[in-house]
Amino acid sequence: MSVDRDLKTQMSALEAELETLKGMGDYLIGVRIERSPAGGSASTAAKETCKYARLRAGRGKLLPNGKKSLYIPVEKIAQYQVACDRGRQVQQLEQRIECIKAQIRKTEQSQYRRWDDKSRKGRNNVRKPNLQVTHPALEVLEIDPPLPPTTPAAILVLYRQSPNTPVHAVAAEVWKGSQKIAEVKPVHCMGMRADKVADYIKQLLTSLNQQFAVTKFEDVVKEVPVQNCPVIPCPLKLTVPVP
Secondary structure (H helix, E strand, O other): OHHHHHHHHHHHHHHHHHHHHHOOOOOOOOEEEEOOOOOOOOOHHHHHHOOOEEEEEOOOOOOOOOOOEEEEOHHHHHHHHHHHHHHHHHHHHHHHHHHHHHHHHHHHHHHHHHHHHHHHHHHHHOOOOOOOOOOOOOOOOOOOOOOOOOOEEEEEEEEOOOOOOOOOEEEEEEEEOOEEEEEEEEEEOOOOOHHHHHHHHHHHHHHHHHHHOOOOEOOOOEEEOHHHOOOOOOOOOOOOOOO
């Protein structure tokens, strides 16, 4: 805060000095005196009375006559010189004042940022109360789904040790929804080639189609281990009689 106060004190002093300087008389800013005789396109009167000096305006400025230069009489050189010198002093004071104003703005912005950072940290440090809101448990209603229309489906049953081993026996089941409505007893396929087994499965499907209007077996095949083969007699379950 002391830095900001010092800068404002300096600016007030410079502004007072500037007002005093402006009140001392006329001043010309950005104008210089060139000491040279009038010539060229100057009027005859100017050539006679203004032999030694002329005013020259700086970049972007014009003199009261609307031009960049103005010949002045010899007897007024000192008067214009004082105005030019005073103008330079005015310009220097104005530049110093603008520089101090910029420093004040920078200081105020820095102070505001520090205050804002402290305020933000303070807000972040304030812990919000941990309010636990409990909601009453809602009872979940169980609704029975509507029953879809059911049609007979044929399931192929294969008795074998694994999907890569020969088929020991073939059977089939017919289901309607969740209820088994028919069952084809297993038939041994021992000694039959794979194409013969496939032909028998087609015959089995044809028989089921005539009775239940099924056109294919479902994609899921029911695999049953051969030791569970219910066919009697079954060579896998024959036992040698003890003498």
